[in-house]
Amino acid sequence: MGILLTQSTTFIIGPIAQLLGWIMNGIFSVLSNLGIENIGLCIIIFTVIMYLLMLPLTIRQQKFSKLTAVMSPEIQAVQKKYAGKRDQESMMKMNEETKEIYEKYGTSPSGSCVQMAIQFPVMFALYQVIYNVPAYVSSVKAVFTPVIDKIIGISGYQDLLQKFVKSEKIGRVALDFTSDTTTTNTIVDLLYRLSTGNWNKLAKTFPDIASSISSVQDSIKHFNSFLGLNIGDSPADIIRTSFGNGSFGILIMAVLIPVLAGATQFINFKLMPQAKTNNDNSSMASSMKMMNYSMPLMSAFFCLTFPAGIGLYWITSALVRSVQQICINKYLDSIDMEAEIAKNQEKAKAKRKKKEGLEERQIVNNATIKTKNIKDLKSIDYTAKDLENIKPGSMTDKANMVRKFNEKNNK
Numbered sequence: 001m002g003i004l005l006t007q008s009t010t011f012i013i014g015p016i017a018q019l020l021g022w023i024m025n026g027i028f029s030v031l032s033n034l035g036i037e038n039i040g041l042c043i044i045i046f047t048v049i050m051y052l053l054m055l056p057l058t059i060r061q062q063k064f065s066k067l068t069a070v071m072s073p074e075i076q077a078v079q080k081k082y083a084g085k086r087d088q089e090s091m092m093k094m095n096e097e098t099k100e101i102y103e104k105y106g107t108s109p110s111g112s113c114v115q116m117a118i119q120f121p122v123m124f125a126l127y128q129v130i131y132n133v134p135a136y137v138s139s140v141k142a143v144f145t146p147v148i149d150k151i152i153g154i155s156g157y158q159d160l161l162q163k164f165v166k167s168e169k170i171g172r173v174a175l176d177f178t179s180d181t182t183t184t185n186t187i188v189d190l191l192y193r194l195s196t197g198n199w200n201k202l203a204k205t206f207p208d209i210a211s212s213i214s215s216v217q218d219s220i221k222h223f224n225s226f227l228g229l230n231i232g233d234s235p236a237d238i239i240r241t242s243f244g245n246g247s248f249g250i251l252i253m254a255v256l257i258p259v260l261a262g263a264t265q266f267i268n269f270k271l272m273p274q275a276k277t278n279n280d281n282s283s284m285a286s287s288m289k290m291m292n293y294s295m296p297l298m299s300a301f302f303c304l305t306f307p308a309g310i311g312l313y314w315i316t317s318a319l320v321r322s323v324q325q326i327c328i329n330k331y332l333d334s335i336d337m338e339a340e341i342a343k344n345q346e347k348a349k350a351k352r353k354k355k356e357g358l359e360e361r362q363i364v365n366n367a368t369i370k371t372k373n374i375k376d377l378k379s380i381d382y383t384a385k386d387l388e389n390i391k392p393g394s395m396t397d398k399a400n401m402v403r404k405f406n407e408k409n410n411k
Contacts, residue, residue, distance in 0.1 A: 006135040006185040008128045016125035021136025028137045040226030047316040061115040074101050106344030130313045134192050147216045148187050150209045164205045195233045231309035257311040262300030264318035271325040
C-alpha cells in the first residue's frame with residue numbers, strides 16, 4: 001500500500017473522506033478550545049458520532065435480515081424443489097417462484113443493497129480519516145510544517161529520507177518528490193507514521209535540525225498520548241520497549257489493545273442476528289461459525305502490529321456497534337412482523353401502480369409522437385375487420401391505442 005499523500009483521492013471514498021474529515025477537524029478544534037488536544041479522545045468521539053449517523057441505515061438493513069429469516073423456509077423449499085435441475089426452463093421457473101415469494105412479502109432480493117452501498121464507502125472513508133489524521137485535522141498537520149521546511153532546506157534530503165525509510169523498514173511508505181505539494185504531503189505522512197524509536201533515528205539522520213525534530217516529536221507525543229500509551233506506536237513496539245525498561249503498567253495497557261479488539265469483535269458477532277439454517281445448510285452454518293472465531297483473531301493480530309490508534313478505533317467501533325445491536329435487537333423483537341409485511345406490501349403495490357402508470361403514459365406519448373400527422377384521432381372509426389387487420393406495433397395500432405385512451409379519459 002503506497003503512502004496516501006495526505007488526503008485520499010480514491011473515487012467516491014475520497015470525497016466522503018473529505019466530508020468526514022471536516023467533522024473530525026471540527027471535533028479536534030472544539031476539544032482544543034476546551035484545552036484538550038488529544039487525538040485518542042477525538043477518535044472515540046468521532047467514531048461514536050459516525051455510527052450514530054449510520055444507525056437508521058443499520059436498522060433498515062437488519063429489518064430486511066429479519067424479514068429474510070421469515071421468508072427463508074419458503075425460499076429454501078423452492079431451491080430444494082429444483083435441486084439438481086440446471087436446464088433453462090427449470091432455472092426460469094425457480095427464479096419466478098422465488099420472485100413471487102419476495103412479492104408476497106412486499107420486498108425484493110436487493111432490499112438491503114442500498115443501505116450496504118452507502119455504508120461500505122463510508123466505512124472505508126472513515127478508516128482513511130482515522131489512519132491519516134494530519135490529512136484532515138489542520139492543527140495536527142501544522143505541527144509538522146516547521147520541521148518539514150528545515151528538512152527540505154538540507155542538501156540531498158531526498159536520499160537521506162530514502163535511506164532512513166529503508167534502514168528503519170517503515171512499511172506502507174512510497175516517498176514522492178515530484179512537486180512541492182507532493183513532497184510536503186509525503187513527508188507529513190511519513191512523519192505521522194514514525195514510532196518513538198523512529199523519531200530518535202530521524203534526529204540522528206538530520207543532526208543539524210535535531211532540536212526541531214525533537215520539538216515536533218514532543219508535540220505529536222502530546223497529541224497521541226492516551227491512557228499512558230502513544231497511539232502512534234504499535235502495541236508490539238510498546239510491549240517490547242516497556243518490557244525492556246520495566247514499565248509493566250504500560251505493557252499491560254498495550255496488551256489490552258489487541259485483546260480488547262478481538263474480544264469486542266467477538267461479542268459484536270454474537271449479538272448479531274443469526275440466520276436459521278436447516279440440516280441441508282450445515283456447511284454454511286460451519287462457515288459462519290468459523291468466521292465468528294477467525295475474524296476476531298485477525299482483528300487482534302492486526303491491532304498488535306498496526307498503530308495503537310487503529311486498535312482504539314476498532315475497539316470503540318465494536319463497542320458502539322454492540323450497544324447499538326442490543327438496542328436494535330430489542331426494537332426488532334417488539335416489531336409485529338405481520339404488520340411490517342403488510343406495510344411492505346402496500347409500498348410495493350404503490351410502486352407497481354406508479355410504474356404501470358408511467359409505462360402507460362410512455363406508450364401514449366410514443367404513439368402520439370409517431371401519429372402526430374393524424375389530425376383527428378376521434379374521427380377514426382375502426383370496424384371489427386379493421387381491428388383484425390391491424391398489425392401490432394404499427395402506426396395504426398398506436399393511433400388506435402391513443403384513441404381508446406382519449407375516449408376513456410373523456411367519459
